[in-house]
Amino acid sequence: MEQQIWIWAIVGITFSLYIGIAIWSRASSTKEFYVAGGGVSPIANGMATAADWMSAASFISMAGIISFSGYDGSVYLMGWTGGYVLLALLLAPYLRKFGKFTVPDFIGDRYYSNTARAVAVFCALIVSFTYIAGQMRGVGLVFSRYLSVDINTGVFIGMGIVLFYAILGGMKGITYTQVAQYCVLIFAFLVPAIFISMMMTGIAIPQIGMGSEGTEGIHLLEKLDGLHKELGFHLYTTGSKSKLDVFLITAALMLGTAGLPHVIVRFFTVKKVRDARKSAGWALLFIAILYTTAPAIAVFARTNLIQTVSNQPYETLPEWFSNWETTGLLVFEDKNEDGLVQYVGDPLNNELEIDKDIIVMANPEIANLPNWVIGLMAAGALAAALSTAAGLLLVISSSVSHDLLKKIIKPDISEKGELVAARIASFFAVVLAGYFGVNPPDFVAATVALAFGLAAASFFPAIVMGIFSKRMNKEGVISGMVVGITLMLFYMMKFKLGLFGGGTANDWWFGVSPEGFGTLAMCANIIVAIIVSSKTTAPPLDVQLMIDDIRKP
Template sequence: MSIQIWTWVLVGITFTLYIGIAIWSKASSTKDFYVAGGGVSPLANGLATAADWMSAASFISMAGIISFGGYDGSVYLMGWTGGYVLLALLLAPYLRKFGKFTVPDFIGDRYYSNTARSVAVFCALLVSFTYVAGQMQGVGIVFSRFLEVDITTGVIIGMIIVLFYAVLGGMKGITYTQVAQYCVLIFAFMVPAIFISIQMTNNPIPQLGFGGADESGMYLLDKLDGLHRQLGFAEYTSGSKSTLDVFFITAALMVGTAGLPHVIVRFFTVKKVADARKSAGWALLFIAILYTTAPAVAVFSRTNLIETVSNNKYDEMPLWFKKWETTGLITFNDKNQDGFIQYVANKEINELEVNRDIMVLANPEIAKLPNWVIALVAAGGLAAALSTAAGLLLVISSSVSHDLIKRMIQPNISEKGELIAARISAVVAVCVAGYFGINPPGFVAATVALAFGLAAASFFPAIVLGIFYKKMNKEGAVAGMIVGILLMLFYMTKFKFDWFGGGTKEDWWFGISPEGFGTVAMIVNFIVSITVSKFTRKPPKEVQEIVENIRIPSGAGQAHDH
């Protein structure tokens, strides 16, 4: 069977499964819609969290960034993994104990103010839209190549599927579809990685394979460094980013993770605080499987790509090359008209442009794996993009229906009315996300990295100070969030979108890239929050007591009550 037929079959089976689960677990109450009724087991929640966490950026883009950036690409691995640990250990159990459905809900109640809640809703929507645009773009890329439709049509098909199970099932439907999506995406990521690892190094474990040697006894990384040197690229295993920038990007990704609204919500779906910790542990294990394999996939795909295309005749290129060309994600411009592909670092002579986002998806084709494996990767990429998109849509719809309408505009709204509002806002959110998916800013992982910067700049200080500093008041939190998010937005739009007389790399402040600037904005947020709270009224006594109560493990101090 051809790749296209295999893709239709596998994507059809997986989509039927997701939609079936959504119908089976339809949400009947707002508690079902927001937190799946609060009765999910730690193992299922761990699987769902891992799927929610590993988006199109993790599945499609991360190995692509590492394969082009080499050593520099490792910041994404370190930042996203470290951030997940930070979230699971430092924040999730306390937020779970506070018992709020959403981050704006926590911030609104902890800072006893609707202004704080409004700012938090604005930040949640901004972060979620930036992030969901990256997912929709990933969906478009997969559809355009494997189902051979244009990217716009691909995004629209993805929108319809996500809408169906996110709007119908809410968190309950999303949780169980995410369990299925994790199984699909991890299988789809690992099968080709294992095949190619055996092909290139005779080692079935990709994590060990990419540090191993090929048939001639040459180490794979040495071979890749040699290929890079020949073509004038920087050595794969050496970095070009400054240590300061690496540190700031890693920190922004870490603390951005810990402030990501769609991951935090997952910890409310279990019965008790202990289960929140257990599910965090499970999720880390499931995430580690993909994250430790990504550098191997990056090395395999980069080596295969260079050996297949460099200095080879254009007319003799394999079918996959021509197919990707039709999507516009590989472009060949024969500058010297000799019919050979010059793929080199020198931009004047280079004739080939390769989009980073195709590396994982094209990898099995370049390695000549069976058609069903190639189709499996397409189904996996869709599972990764759709699982995260659904989680984000839920954050957007609950921010609007629960935090804006129920808590601020119309407190007397019925449960049925709130559920309808949540579903309508999800529909609007999908349409906006689809627009950004069709007209994306940058490639998937860069778009997603900016979402992390925004979350770091706005939420993280407000959440951490809200939990660990009982004298933190509403004035400080609101001032900090506003200054942090505006500073990050200014820097991002100046250096990414060339607004305000856009600057070049040389103009970066302290040499810090827009992806790493979230850390600077977060530090400013902390300073502003604490300074303002020192010069304004202390929070009410009952709020201080709540904060103290969150940090004491339940059951402590009962034996010797005063």
């Protein structure tokens, strides 16, 4: 069967499944819309959390950036994995016991202030829109290659699909759709990895195959280091980033994870605190399956790519090369006009530009796997991007309808009115998200990394100090959040968007990249919050008693 037919068939079946689930599980109350009625089982919630967590950045881009950057790319692997452990053990059970729908709801009640709630809503919207830009670009990438449309058209198609089941089902529809999406994405991620591991090493387990000898009797990582050295790239197993930047990026990703509102809200969908702990454990297991496989895929793909294209006649390159050329994400320029593809580390002589985000999706084609595997890859990549985009849309809509409208602007609004407002907010959110998907600031993983920096700079200190410090008051947390988010936004816009005079890597403050600056902004948040709270009135007694109650086992 032709490749395109397989792709349409598998993607069509999975989309029909998602839409069917959304119709079956449509929300009829605000509780079902915001937290799926609070009765999701721990295993199902673990799968949904894993799907929510493993976005287009995890599925499409993480292995891609490791593949091209080698050791330097491992910061994403360490930061995102460690961050989920931090969230599951440090924050999730306490937030679940507090029992509110959203993170701004927690901050507004804990800090007894609608101003704090409004600042938290602003931060939630900024974080979510930055994050969703990466997801919508991921959707566009998949459609542009597999469904033969340009990236922008792909973004618009993805917007329509997400909008359908997010508006209809709310968190209830999203949760059960994400269970199905996790099954699709993990199967799609593992099948090519197992195939290629068998082909290159004779070992079916990719994690073991990556560190084993290949069919030529040479360890794969040694072989890849040799190829990199020969072509003038930095060695794959050594890094080029400074230790300080590696540490700060990893910390920003970890701490940002623990402040991500669309992941935190998942722990409100289970019946009790014990179930929140169980679902966190299940989610960690489900996430680990993909995260331990990603480095193996990166090694396999990088090795195959170099061997397939480097110093090869352009006219004899396989079909996958021309397929990706048509998307504009892979560009060959014959600078010396010798007809050979010079893929080298020297930018002046390099003739091949490859978008980092395509490597995972192109991997099955590079390895010449069956067409049904390529169709499965398309469905998995779409599942990863759409699942997270849906969760983010819910955060945006609930921040507007519940935290802003219900809690601040119009407290007497009816439940039906609030539900209508949530759905209207979802519509406008997906339109704005589509714009950011068409005009993203960077490739998927870097765009998403900025969202983690924003979450670390704003939410993480407010949540942690809200749980573990009875002295932290509204003045302190508001001041800290404003300083943290402002610093991170300024740095991001200056060095990623070229505003405020712009700048290059040589102009970074203390040599810290925008992806790592969230850690410094978070430190500024904490310092300002502690100083201001120490100079102002302590929280009321009832708030301090509430904190004691949250922390009781």
